[in-house]
Amino acid sequence: YGDHRDLHLSLRRQRQMCIRDRPTTIDVYFDGPSLGLAFNADGTVKGLQPGGEAEQKCMQVGDRVVAVGGTAVDSDAAIKAAYGARPDRPVVLKIERKPQKATPVPMGDDPHELD
Numbered sequence: 663y664g665d666h667r668d669l670h671l672s673l674r675r676q677r678q679m680c681i682r683d684r685p686t687t688i689d690v691y692f693d694g695p696s697l698g699l700a701f702n703a704d705g706t707v708k709g710l711q712p713g714g715e716a717e718q719k720c721m722q723v724g725d726r727v728v729a730v731g732g733t734a735v736d737s738d739a740a741i742k743a744a745y746g747a748r749p750d751r752p753v754v755l756k757i758e759r760k761p762q763k764a765t766p767v768p769m770g771d772d773p774h775e776l777d
Contacts, residue, residue: 684761685758685759687728687756687757687759688757688759689754689755689757690721690754690755690757691752691753691754691755692715692716692719692751692752693715694715694751697715697716697745698710698711698714699711699716699721701738701741702738703738704726704736704738705727705735705738705740706724706726707725707726724759724760725757725758725759727755727757727758728757728758729756730745730753730754731744731745731748731754732754
């Protein structure tokens, strides 16, 4: 059973690496009473509390919360209401992260050597 799961996860990661123009969806588990996040009206993260739980869990400005505890959300008000309505912890936030653009790195004559 474990080997099949490992293979599935490996194939899933490879597929995600090949599809660079699609957003990545991740689940982030929150334990605290507040998220420590500031949102735009559409639910995208516009700020993180320094040292807060969201920052510790590697959330980023620009991430978009699409579900809280399995409930679809589409606004900052919906995110806050759904999180507040779930007293049990942890609460899972499904995050959609846009792909990052690759930055070309200049290389010397030897393609195996990076300066």
